[in-house]
Amino acid sequence: MNATSSTLGQGSYTTLPPSLTERLSRALHWPAAIVLMLGALYLVFAIYAAGQAAWASGLLVLFTAGFYVYLSRGGFAWRYLFPGVAGMLVFIAFPLVYTAQIGFTNYSSTHLLSESRVRDYLLEQRDAVEDQVLAYSLHANGPEYRLVLRAEGEPTPRWVSPPLALRAGAPLRVDLTAPAAGNLPADGALPLAELIKHREALAKLVLVLPDQTTLHYLGLREFGPVKPQWTGHSDGKLTRMADGVVFTPSRDTGFFQSDAGETLQPGFKAFIGVGNYTRMLFDAEFRGPFLSIFWWTVVFSALTVAFATAIGMLFAVMLNWEGMRFRTTYRTLLFLPYAVPGFISILVFKGLFNQNFGEINAILDALFGVKPAWFADPLLAKTMLLIVNVWLGYPYIMILCSGLLKAIPADLYEASALAGASPATNFLKITAPLIIKPLAPLLVSAFAFNFNNFVLIALLTDGRPDFLSTKLPAGQTDILVSYTYRIAFRDSGSDFGLAAAISTLIFFLVAALSLINLRLSAKAQK
Numbered sequence: 001m002n003a004t005s006s007t008l009g010q011g012s013y014t015t016l017p018p019s020l021t022e023r024l025s026r027a028l029h030w031p032a033a034i035v036l037m038l039g040a041l042y043l044v045f046a047i048y049a050a051g052q053a054a055w056a057s058g059l060l061v062l063f064t065a066g067f068y069v070y071l072s073r074g075g076f077a078w079r080y081l082f083p084g085v086a087g088m089l090v091f092i093a094f095p096l097v098y099t100a101q102i103g104f105t106n107y108s109s110t111h112l113l114s115e116s117r118v119r120d121y122l123l124e125q126r127d128a129v130e131d132q133v134l135a136y137s138l139h140a141n142g143p144e145y146r147l148v149l150r151a152e153g154e155p156t157p158r159w160v161s162p163p164l165a166l167r168a169g170a171p172l173r174v175d176l177t178a179p180a181a182g183n184l185p186a187d188g189a190l191p192l193a194e195l196i197k198h199r200e201a202l203a204k205l206v207l208v209l210p211d212q213t214t215l216h217y218l219g220l221r222e223f224g225p226v227k228p229q230w231t232g233h234s235d236g237k238l239t240r241m242a243d244g245v246v247f248t249p250s251r252d253t254g255f256f257q258s259d260a261g262e263t264l265q266p267g268f269k270a271f272i273g274v275g276n277y278t279r280m281l282f283d284a285e286f287r288g289p290f291l292s293i294f295w296w297t298v299v300f301s302a303l304t305v306a307f308a309t310a311i312g313m314l315f316a317v318m319l320n321w322e323g324m325r326f327r328t329t330y331r332t333l334l335f336l337p338y339a340v341p342g343f344i345s346i347l348v349f350k351g352l353f354n355q356n357f358g359e360i361n362a363i364l365d366a367l368f369g370v371k372p373a374w375f376a377d378p379l380l381a382k383t384m385l386l387i388v389n390v391w392l393g394y395p396y397i398m399i400l401c402s403g404l405l406k407a408i409p410a411d412l413y414e415a416s417a418l419a420g421a422s423p424a425t426n427f428l429k430i431t432a433p434l435i436i437k438p439l440a441p442l443l444v445s446a447f448a449f450n451f452n453n454f455v456l457i458a459l460l461t462d463g464r465p466d467f468l469s470t471k472l473p474a475g476q477t478d479i480l481v482s483y484t485y486r487i488a489f490r491d492s493g494s495d496f497g498l499a500a501a502i503s504t505l506i507f508f509l510v511a512a513l514s515l516i517n518l519r520l521s522a523k524a525q526k
Helices: 020-047 053-071 082-102 116-125 192-197 199-203 273-280 284-319 327-339 344-351 361-366 378-406 410-418 423-451 452-459 480-489 497-526
Strands: 004-008 011-015 126-130 133-143 143-149 172-175 205-210 213-216 220-225 224-228 230-232 238-240 247-249 256-258
Touching: 020 053, 020 344, 053 082, 053 247, 082 497, 116 230, 116 238, 126 220, 143 205, 143 284, 172 213, 192 199, 192 423, 199 205, 224 247, 256 284, 273 497, 284 480, 327 344, 344 378, 344 452, 378 423, 410 423, 423 497
Parallel strands: 172 205
Antiparallel strands: 004 011, 126 224, 133 143, 133 220, 205 213, 213 220, 230 238, 238 247, 247 256
């Protein structure tokens, strides 16, 4: 292998020929890129063929940008930024936009499908023509099978099928013939258990009589002709064949409904504008619990941060006293609530607060003769939540304050001691002002975290006790995020549109808190 030497000015360098790995990499570069492009195009086409043109377009734009960045010289500067930007678009921007979009619809468990799919579903509905239904029996014919059809209650067969393999697959049209000596099966009818084994294949059969009447599978014992329940019109309306009643798609209610107000199931997803937001503000039956839950969410987050900060700062100041013996032991014990996984601590407290068997009520009963109903009384349930959440949160504040205390110059306390100041004066005039400024952004973050503290509510109270006589089930200890979860996935009819609207509101509230956090952080650095 030869090397090429070059001289530039007073220096020289040697250019080595490319290694085998480098040559293979260059040779496979474009073939691999072409394979990836074809795979990406196939995925986009598959999504488009499934009727999702918008998602296919977005994915095509993302793939195009990725190939441009990594295959062209013009996009070289974006090669390290593109994964992060793409991740933000896919995992942050897309869920946010999608959730906000759902908030402007009536999407729920009764309005899952699009209008066109609901229309197609209704047009596919068929009724059996009862007076032409025929009973059938299935008979073995060597390795194959024959169908024998007869009228209900008649022993004499009317029609016989040719030998059938009965393999599940595409629908198969089978011409029936009149029974004759040569085509009647010799074996007896198969039992019900064998019919069940061949049910999938039998359901694919369309039996054709000599007059071209078609018989469809109606169950384990019957074939018969069917007639459509509905007739469609070019303007989107549907007419019920049984009585001629016309049903019009209503975009306001998301149902096909008649002039008399009769509606058809299922409903379809429709754009309702700001209907969900209007409901939050102006529907009295919904607004009452919603505003109570919103107010409790703010109070819960604020009190948790206030109590945790007070306790954590107090312990940090006490542990900062160098004359205290066993400081390390105390610090370790006080840090334990933060070291234990949160969900374990919550479940332990759920047992401790049990009204009949919990240790807390056992102690209160022995001392004062009372056994509070922590989970049944709204005020006690909220108090319990605050106690547990402060217990889980104060170690974090204590650690932060311990670090900040180390940054305060010791000569400030020495000068204060010479002036004869008390410990309370030192805390109020030196410690608190120097700690609170860098601590403020972290307290805002803690407030935002507790604003969405779903795990505590779900594991400890599950939002109970509930409000009485409300349109949607709502708990008095629910916070906005747990209330949204109940609306979307629990006992409120799976109202995804309303839940998405509340989620969007929560996002903007937390975003506002984040902006405040950024401003406080900027001020703290000045």
